[in-house]
Amino acid sequence: MGQFDTETDAALMQLNYEANSEAPGGEFAEIIGDLLMLVGTGGLWAVTGGISNLALKVRKLAGASYGSNLIYAITAVRNDLRTLFERHEELRESIKSLPANPTFAEAISALALRAMHTSVKDRLKRLARIVVNGVKEDDLEPESLDDMMRAATELKDRDISVLKALSEKQCTTGTFYPLTSHDGTLNRPREVWQALELDRFITLANQMEIRSSLERLKGVGFCAEIHTTDSNWLPRVLVTPLGEKFLLRLKEIAVQP
Numbered sequence: 438m439g440q441f442d443t444e445t446d447a448a449l450m451q452l453n454y455e456a457n458s459e460a461p462g463g464e465f466a467e468i469i470g471d472l473l474m475l476v477g478t479g480g481l482w483a484v485t486g487g488i489s490n491l492a493l494k495v496r497k498l499a500g501a502s503y504g505s506n507l508i509y510a511i512t513a514v515r516n517d518l519r520t521l522f523e524r525h526e527e528l529r530e531s532i533k534s535l536p537a538n539p540t541f542a543e544a545i546s547a548l549a550l551r552a553m554h555t556s557v558k559d560r561l562k563r564l565a566r567i568v569v570n571g572v573k574e575d576d577l578e579p580e581s582l583d584d585m586m587r588a589a590t591e592l593k594d595r596d597i598s599v600l601k602a603l604s605e606k607q608c609t610t611g612t613f614y615p616l617t618s619h620d621g622t623l624n625r626p627r628e629v630w631q632a633l634e635l636d637r638f639i640t641l642a643n644q645m646e647i648r649s650s651l652e653r654l655k656g657v658g659f660c661a662e663i664h665t666t667d668s669n670w671l672p673r674v675l676v677t678p679l680g681e682k683f684l685l686r687l688k689e690i691a692v693q694p
């Protein structure tokens with residue numbers, strides 16, 4: 438398949454090896470343009486000046502560590518786009534045109550900036566999934582995308598596991614956010630948390646860790662506290678629509694239908 442060729446794979450690998458430490462510099466916009474060509478149809482030869490020139494730009498931008506992070510994230514984007522291309526025939530034309538799409542360029546720029554702030558591979562993969570799932574859903578709205586990317590690099594694995602568990606229990610107990618008081622559904626946060634306790638997801642031993650995760654999730658708007666008369670050692674919170682959207686954006690492309 439032409440737009441995902443071994444030539445581009447080799448380019449990504451070479452760039453990863455060639456990025457080494459130098460003083461930070463400019464040329465960020467040029468780098469984004471080159472990265473767009475690498476994930477698109479043109480492959481290596483679409484990159485002005487070839488891979489050595491691109492490696493030099495990355496070295497000048499922020500050195501070896503950032504170069505490695507950036508290429509890891511871009512490689513993840515490219516791999517996920519390839520999977521999306523193979524599985525969704527109706528998306529192929531839009532995927533081919535991505536390098537010329539200014540909204541996608543903004544998304545890649547946002548990813549590149551966020552890649553400066555983490556070297557954790559799982560977090561870099563999250564950034565890639567957020568971008569590619571945005572392509573899949575035709576939803577790359579910049580402000581929402583930037584908020585989700587910030588959360589992707591700041592939240593811990595434990596925070597996301599708490600968010601997933603809470604979302605799953607909300608679904609199985611029929612609890613939705615926001616709640617209204619006139620139909621008695623304000624009692625349902627209790628049902629959600631009781632179910633988590635019965636599953637031993639919440640215990641006295643891990644309550645402080647979960648409380649910390651809930652505070653971080655509330656801080657990024659993915660959970661909201663529901664005020665009830667129920668007194669308990671954990672706040673009664675539910676996943677917000679933004680939190681549900683974040684979870685959808687983190688879904689692995691390879692396991693989606």
